[in-house]
Amino acid sequence: MSNSILLKIENKVAYIILNRPDVFNSFNREMALSLQKILTDCSTDNAVRAIVITGNGKAFCAGQDLKEVTDPDLNPGFRKILEEHYNPIIQLIRTIEKPIIAVVNGVAAGAGANIALACDIVLASENASFIQAFSKIGLIPDSAGTFFLPRLIGFQKASALMMLGDKVSSTEAEQLGMVYKVIAPESFTEEVNKLAETLAEMPTKAIGLTKRLLNQSMINNLENQLALESDLQIEASSSNDYKEGVTAFVEKRKPTFNGN
Numbered sequence: 001m002s003n004s005i006l007l008k009i010e011n012k013v014a015y016i017i018l019n020r021p022d023v024f025n026s027f028n029r030e031m032a033l034s035l036q037k038i039l040t041d042c043s044t045d046n047a048v049r050a051i052v053i054t055g056n057g058k059a060f061c062a063g064q065d066l067k068e069v070t071d072p073d074l075n076p077g078f079r080k081i082l083e084e085h086y087n088p089i090i091q092l093i094r095t096i097e098k099p100i101i102a103v104v105n106g107v108a109a110g111a112g113a114n115i116a117l118a119c120d121i122v123l124a125s126e127n128a129s130f131i132q133a134f135s136k137i138g139l140i141p142d143s144a145g146t147f148f149l150p151r152l153i154g155f156q157k158a159s160a161l162m163m164l165g166d167k168v169s170s171t172e173a174e175q176l177g178m179v180y181k182v183i184a185p186e187s188f189t190e191e192v193n194k195l196a197e198t199l200a201e202m203p204t205k206a207i208g209l210t211k212r213l214l215n216q217s218m219i220n221n222l223e224n225q226l227a228l229e230s231d232l233q234i235e236a237s238s239s240n241d242y243k244e245g246v247t248a249f250v251e252k253r254k255p256t257f258n259g260n
Contacts, residue, residue: 003019004018004019004020004028004030004031004034005017005018005019005031005034005035005038006019006056007038009045009047009048011193011197011200012047012048012049012050012197012200012201013048013049013050013051013052013193013196013197013199013200014038014042014045014048014050014051014052015052015054015196016035016038016039016042016051016052016053016054017054017055017056018031018035018053018054018055018056018060018061019056020056020065021055021056021057021058021059022057023062023065023067024055024057024058024059024061024062024106024107024109025055025056025057025059025060025061025062025112026061026062026063026064026065026066026112027061027063027064027065027085027086027111027112028065028068028074029068029074029076029081029084029085032081032084032085032086032089033084033085035089036088036089036092039051039089039092039093039096040092042096042098043092043096043097043098046259048098049098049199049200049201049204049259050098050099050100050101050196050197050199050200051096051098051099051100051101052100052101052103052192052196053100053101053102053103053115053116053119054102054103054104054105054192055104055105055106057106058105058106058107059105059106059107059108059112060102060103060104060105060106060107060108060112060116060128061108061109061111061112061113061115061116062107062109062110062112063109063110063111063112063113063133064081064110064111066137069081082142082143086111086115086142086143087143089115089143090114090115090118090143090144093115093118093119094118094211094215095215097204097207097208097209097211097212098204098207098208099120099121099199099207099211100119100120100121101119101120101121101122101123101192101195101196101199102115102116102117102119102121102122102123103123103192104116104122104123104124104125104128104130104170104179105125105127105128105188106125106127106128106129107128107129107130107131108128108129108130108131109130109131109133110131110132110133110134110143111142111143113130113131113132113133113145114132114141114142114143114144114145114148114149115143116130117144117145117148117149117152117178118143118144118148120211121180121195121199122178122179122180123179123180123181123182123183123191123192123195124170124173124174124179124181124182124183125170125182125183125184125185125188126170126171126182126183126184126185127170127185128169128170128173128182129167129168129169129170129173130167130168130170130173130178131165131166131167131168132145132149132161132162132165132166133165134162134165135162135163135164135165136165141162145162146158146162147218149161149162149178151218152176152177152178153176153177153178157176170182201257202257203239203241203242203245203257203259204241204257204259204260205236205239205241205259205260206236206239206241206242209232209235209236212232213225213228213229213232216228239260240258240260241255241257241258241259241260244256244257244258245257
């Protein structure tokens, strides 16, 4: 495994750590492809029932490593960067039917910010910040930023943040609806682990189907969404976790879900 990405699996949680702290965990080709492989492996690993993506050091991720795109010997070109690096990462995050938590420990800029916003739940340290940095260098937002950010915070605010490139503090991000919760640095690791482990003990099948419904809600009309809810509720009700949940409720005990 590449040392640009670290992986540890504990208590049914895969902790994926972006590990290029000297360049604020910015992506080069090798790191992007490594993240894709690890996400793919986690998607099929039955020992993994929740996934955390975070950064090593002071940053979550500063987006694209500009040294790669300005080096004539290394530059893969923007089409290749988007179609082979970032787009597959976003698609994996949204299609893996396990909860994926972005743990934003510091600055999240450019593609790094948008990868975080594509995750199911975003936790942020009080030290974290978010910036749509693209306009600062004459680029447009990518990595599905133009898809998710307006849906999270509204068209007007998203337009301004993307055009002006304003930095958003973690507190403001929480107020805007970009993140689920801001956590104080002294309790950050403990609270992150607690939430991730809670999700890993929940009915993974139902959570995955919920994620599928949320994805479709972005494009469905009401009639189609109601029909899909009906279909997926039937699927959920045939799961072992549903049987366990109902039995535990009747027996007045805590359920033990196995994730299927």
